[in-house]
Each structure stands twice: as structure tokens, then as C-alpha cells.
Amino acid sequence: MNETLQLFSLRGKRALITGSGRGIGLALARGLAGAGASVVINDRNEGKASDIAARLRDEGIDADFAVFDVTDREQVIPAIQRVETHIGAIDILVNNAGIQRRAPLEGFDERDWNDLLRVNLDGVFHVSQAVARHMLARGRGKIINIGSVQSELARPGIAPYAATKGAVRMLTKGMCAEWARHGIQANAIAPGYFETELNRALVDDPAFSEWLCQRTPAGRWGRVEELCGAAVFLASPAADFVNGQTLFVDGGLTSVV
Ligand code: NAD
Numbered sequence: 408m409n410e411t412l413q414l415f416s417l418r419g420k421r422a423l424i425t426g427s428g429r430g431i432g433l434a435l436a437r438g439l440a441g442a443g444a445s446v447v448i449n450d451r452n453e454g455k456a457s458d459i460a461a462r463l464r465d466e467g468i469d470a471d472f473a474v475f476d477v478t479d480r481e482q483v484i485p486a487i488q489r490v491e492t493h494i495g496a497i498d499i500l501v502n503n504a505g506i507q508r509r510a511p512l513e514g515f516d517e518r519d520w521n522d523l524l525r526v527n528l529d530g531v532f533h534v535s536q537a538v539a540r541h542m543l544a545r546g547r548g549k550i551i552n553i554g555s556v557q558s559e560l561a562r563p564g565i566a567p568y569a570a571t572k573g574a575v576r577m578l579t580k581g582m583c584a585e586w587a588r589h590g591i592q593a594n595a596i597a598p599g600y601f602e603t604e605l606n607r608a609l610v611d612d613p614a615f616s617e618w619l620c621q622r623t624p625a626g627r628w629g630r631v632e633e634l635c636g637a638a639v640f641l642a643s644p645a646a647d648f649v650n651g652q653t654l655f656v657d658g659g660l661t662s663v664v
Contacts (some may be wrong), residue, residue: 416642416643417639418442420642421444421445421482421495421497422444422445423446423499424436424439425502425503426504427501428455428503429604430603431501431503431634435501436468436622439501439642445495446463446473447497449477451474457472465501465607468655477530480533483534484531497541500534500550501553501638502530505526505530505553506522509564511563531560539586545552549643549646550582550592551593551596553596556600556661557569558575559576559597572597575595578589579652592646592650594651597656601618624660
């Protein structure tokens with residue numbers, strides 16, 4: 408492998424991807440593995456995490472799994488310790504687990520608000536803190552937080568989601584502010600609209616699809632595999648001096664009105 412390609416290699420690295428039982432997280436696990444990483448699949452559902460890890464092993468990927476709910480600190484801290492002790496050091500953390508709830512702001516259910524905050528923001532805090540303590544001791548590590556175009560732009564019906572994703576963008580900068588000196592690079596990927604279960608209601612709505620394809624310069628929905636290049640880059644030595652950034656992978660959506 409030539410020197411430039413070597414910069415993007417994840418050989419010998421281990422990546423933990425939260426919420427990787429399906430959707431974007433699963434695609435990122437495959438993408439990071441394709442660049443040479445071992446992967447640890449996480450979901451809050453044990454069957455899902457172990458099945459996915461087994462499926463990836465059948466595909467020739469070095470895959471393990473760790474079951475925990477990112478919102479539950481009492482699960483997160485021992486689970487991260489177990490991975491570090493029994494599977495191996497976490498070199499790359501992808502904070503991907505996330506949920507969506509849609510309703511007009513004036514009638515937004517308080518429980519939905521709390522759920523969004525707990526998964527999309529508290530979850531990033533709990534898992535990053537638990538993993539970063541190990542990374543800080545080693546003096547190296549890569550953290551990739553999954554934001555959204557809603558880290559930058561609001562839309563009717565999803566104001567609370569946008570608030571969590573805006574916060575993820577700022578938390579990424581905060582991680583950079585505190586941990587860059589200790590060899591950790593923390594960056595975010597902000598996906599545009601990708602066809603996953605999280606977006607099922609939108610995918611199934613032809614009026615929304617038509618609006619989206621007009622609104623997005625690329626003229627289409629994203630394919631989850633199209634997020635892998637950004638993740639491999641941010642996880643690799645090629646990004647050793649890239650820190651606190653949010654990389655929008657959105658077909659140009661946030662560049663135009
Ligand atoms: P998805 O619903 O298909 O998958 C999310 C996964 O996270 C599921 O496997 C779910 O079980 C897991 N999860 C949810 N809560 C969890 C918890 N508390 N603990 C552990 N795991 C949990 O969603 P997706 O579309 O793949 O989205 C993944 C991430 O990408 C989310 O952070 C989402 O906000 C973000 N995102 C998605 C899109 C998109 O177009 N799909 C766009 C921008 C950002």
C-alpha cells in the first residue's frame with residue numbers, strides 16, 4: 408500500500424459504533440471494517456447486537472458486540488470497561504445511536520422531549536466520557552459524533568430533534584477544546600436525508616420525497632454507504648490534525664437555499 412493510502416488505513420484499530428444494529432450505524436461498521444478496523448456492534452437489544460455481529464463475522468469481518476442502552480450510565484460504564492478488558496482497546500468511537508420524534512412544538516409531548524434529549528445528547532455524553540477516560544490514558548483516540556443537517560437547519564415538527572443535534576455539534580467542539588491536547592480528535596458527521604427506518608414516515612411520503620429531491624442539489628436521497636468515506640477519513644491518521652469539525656454529507660443541502 409502506498410504512503411497516501413496508508414494514511415486512511417484502520418488496520419489494527421478497533422471501533423465501537425453505538426446503535427449499529429441497523430441503518431447508518433451498521434453501514435458505518437461495515438465501512439470502517441472495510442478499511443481494516445475490527446468492530447464492536449452496540450445496541451440496547453441483545454439479540455439484535457449479537458445477530459448482527461454474527462452476520463458480520465460471516466462476511467469475514469472481525470466483529471464483537473456490547474449490549475447497553477446509551478442513556479443508562481449504570482449500563483454504559485461497566486460495558487465499556489468490559490470491552491476494554493475482554494475485547495480490547497477502543498481506538499475509535501462512533502456515537503451514532505439516535506432517535507426521532509415528530510410533532511408540532513406547541514403540543515410536543517414532554518416524554519418525547521426527554522427521550523430525545525436522553526438518547527441523542529445524554530447518550531453521547533455518557534459513552535464519550537466512559538471511552539475518553541481510556542483514550543486519555545493512552546494519549547490517542549478518535550471520536551465521531553453523528554449530527555445531522557438539523558445541527559444547522561431547523562424544520563417544522565422536529566424542533567426538539569434539531570436542538571439535540573445542534574447540541575451534538577457544540578459538544579463535539581467542547582471535546583476538541585478539552586481533549587485535543589491529549590491526542591484525541593473529535594469530529595462530527597452531519598448526514599442529510601438517508602433512507603433508513605428512522606425516516607420511514609418521510610420515505611413513504613411521496614410529497615416529502617419530491618420536496619427533498621428538489622431541495623437537495625444532488626436531487627436524491629442519500630445511500631447509507633455514502634457516509635463511510637467521511638467516517639473512514641475522520642477515524643484514520645489522515646485526520647490527525649482535524650478536530651472539532653462537522654462534516655456535512657448531505658448532497659449539498661446545507662449549501663443552498
Ligand atoms: P435507525 O433508527 O435506523 O437506527 C438507530 C439504531 O440506534 C437502532 O438500531 C436502535 O436500536 C439504536 N438505538 C436507539 N436508541 C438506543 C439506545 N438508547 N441505546 C443503544 N442503541 C439505541 O436510525 P438511523 O437513520 O440509522 O440513524 C442513526 C443516526 O444518524 C442517528 O443519530 C440519527 O439521528 C442520525 N441521522 C440520520 C439521518 C437519516 O437520514 N437517517 C439523517 C441525519 C442524522
